[in-house]
Amino acid sequence: xxxxxxxxxxxxxxxxxxxxxxxxxxxxxxxxxxxxxxxxxxxxxxxxxxxxxxxxxxxxxxxxxxxxxxxxxxxxxxxxxxxxxxxxxxxxxxxxxxxxxxxxxxxxxxxxxxxxxxxxxxxxxxxxxxxxxxxxxxxxxxxxxxxxxxxxxxxxxxxxxxxxxxxxxxxxxxxxxxxxxxxxxxxxxxxxx
Numbered sequence: 153x154x155x156x157x158x159x160x161x162x163x164x165x166x167x168x169x170x171x172x173x174x175x176x177x178x179x180x181x182x183x184x185x186x187x188x189x190x191x192x193x194x195x196x197x198x199x200x201x202x203x204x205x206x207x208x209x210x211x212x213x214x215x216x217x218x219x220x221x222x223x224x225x226x227x228x229x230x231x232x233x234x235x236x237x238x239x240x241x242x243x244x245x246x247x248x249x250x251x252x253x254x255x256x257x258x259x260x261x262x263x264x265x266x267x268x269x270x271x272x273x274x275x276x277x278x279x280x281x282x283x284x285x286x287x288x289x290x291x292x293x294x295x296x297x298x299x300x301x302x303x304x305x306x307x308x309x310x311x312x313x314x315x316x317x318x319x320x321x322x323x324x325x326x327x328x329x330x331x332x333x334x335x336x337x338x339x340x341x342x343x344x345x
Contacts, residue, residue: 153178153187156248157284157312159304160259161225163196163214164207167265170199171232172225174239174263175304178246179312181319186312190242191305192235193228202232202269221302233270240267243275251276254284254295254311284311291318 156178163170171194178187200206214222228235243251253259260281267274288294295314299306 153180153185153246154248155179155181155250155252155312155315156243156246157252157308157315158259158263159253159308159311160262161221161302161304162210162262163199164205164210165258166205166207167261168203168205168269169210169262169265170196170204170206171235171262171266172196172228173304174235175306175308176239176242177305177308177312178248179316181250181315182323184316184320186309188242188246189305189309190239192230192238193224193226194230194232194235195228196226198231198233199266202266204232204266204269217302218300220300224300224303232266233272236263236267236270236272240272240275248276249280250282251280252282252284252311252315254307256281256283284315287318288314291321293318293321 156176158174158176160174161172163172173193174190176190178189179185180187196206214225217225230238251260260276264274284295293314295310295317298310298313301307
C-alpha cells in the first residue's frame, strides 16, 4: 500500500527520548483500505542503555493516563535495537511512498534519533514524510478515536482513518471543479483559457 501511519509512545518529548512503543498501519488514502499492522512495546531500560533519556514531566503525564494505555506502553520486554530492526524490516516490506505521523516533527524525529542511537539507518526517505495535522486542517475534519487512547497501534489506526476521510473530502471538492464544462466559464475565467 502507498501509505504508512506511524505513532509512538515515549518517556519524553525531545529528540533522544526513550521510546516505549511503536505502532504502525499501512493503508491506501485513496481507496480507504487498511493493511498490515505493526506493534512493539520496548523494554525502557534498553533504551536508556542506548543513550536515550527520560523526562520527569512526561512520566507524570503517564501517571494520569488510563490503566489500559499504561499497561500497553510499559509492558515492553524487547530491547530497543531489536524493536527498531523489526520495525525497519516492516517499513521496507510495506514499501510505502508516504510516511505519515501526527506530527512528523515528533514521532518521526524521535524515531530517527533512536535509529541513530542504535547505529541503524532510518528506513524512509525524508521526502516521504507527511503531516496528519496539516491535512486534517486543510480538509476541515478530525480523525476518529478507536481503541485505547495513547496505545501506539490504536492511535496509528485512528490517524490513518482521519487521513482517509480527509482525502475523501478533498476529492469531493476537486471533482465538481474538474467536471465543469469549459463553456460554463464566463468573465475573467473564460478569457484566461
